[in-house]
Amino acid sequence: MASLARTAFRVHSFTGVITGLLLFILCWSGTFAVIAHELDWLATPAARAQPAPGPDNWAAWEAGVHAHAPDTRLLGLRAPLNDHGAAQAMIQRPDGGRRLLFITPATGQVQGEASPFTVQRFFREFHRSFYIPTQWGTYLVAALAVTLLVSLVAGLLFYRRWWRRFFSLRWRRGPGLWSELHKFVGLWSLWFVLIIGVTGLWYGVERARLDMGDGLFAYAGPTAMAAHRIAEPDSDPSRPPLSVAALVDRARALRPALRLTTVIPGPDRFYAEGEADDLLVRPRANLIYLDARSGAPLYNQDAGDLPAYWRWSETADPLHFGDFAGLPVKLLWFVFGLLLCGLILTGTWMHARRLARSERAREKHRWRGTGAAVVVSLLVVVASVPLAIHQVRLEYGGFPPLQSGVMAVVLGWVVLTVILLAGWGWSLKRR
Incomplete structure (x- = not known):
């Protein structure tokens, strides 16, 4: 048992140091992605x-x-x-x-x-893939979710009788206090870390199914990536599409209890999604496709009728970002996101102190890949800047000028992140 605890401690330490920088940046960006819509509201x-x-x-x-x-x-x-x-x-x-x-x-x-x-687009895209092309960036993020889950399990294995320590916090002086806080906050954050790790890993599973499996990414849609292919409209192609207002009326008549949140008009199909009484699903779980020219229904999806796999697919996003019960839950996710970032930073700081204690401790706990991991992490972050500019130009037809409020939020976050990373790097260099 003691051997298992020592091994678990080393695994916990290893995952925290080798992936610590990237994992912190990922969780740090995700924490602000939770309230990104609210930041846009404040900034614009x-x-x-x-x-x-x-x-x-x-x-x-x-x-x-x-x-x-x-x-x-x-x-x-x-x-x-x-x-x-x-x-x-x-x-x-x-x-x-x-x-x-x-x-x-x-x-x-x-x-x-x-x-x-917007602020929301910046944080969501950065958090999803570091602006690395999605097929690679998503796998990197999913791999970091794996390290987060491994660190969670390893921490529980070496922390003896952890289930008895939720209300045990010893106020020590000096560095011992950080260790106590790290363990105390970690215990109360177990549920949150588990949710973030599992849903983060799920995004990689979804991408793997698309790239290496049957190529499916949605339950219903007009493309080959959907398990249920939406039928082609059979109306006269020479007829002009109906107005958005008329098509919204048709959608409301089809689903009176559905509050529409987003509509996308098209020359052939009209798409609408919204919110019903279903628990823990994003709006696209309830969707409607109409013939854009005649208003005839092509497909009507109720979240309650989805198979288990696809229902979970629509649940993972609200769980990951706390977007399912209004602002109070978002703020709860934001606070625990900050706590998770603090766990990553304090865990690394304590490891750096162990390296500094003695030559014997340095040899025992040192991981030779630490320096390389820091360099690779920095390269990924630095490379995200030109990759972001390239992606924005492709998506929006050029790099659109940002409103001052959005620029202030994004640049403020970047500056704060650099300051935190500088302290993180200094703690690893400390002897």
């Missing part, structure tokens, strides 16, 4: 609006977009994310560039526009 004045007195007025929003930008293509409309948020529309200009419009919910008037590269 045009994203704020007074709530509408009645139901969502999709017809007024569509009319407002066409009045504001008549020569553009409407790519999608989204209902306000909160009671004091604006409705949003994504448009494409004749030159291929995209803009994000903010619409007053009550009147449909466009009250501002901005770059589609």
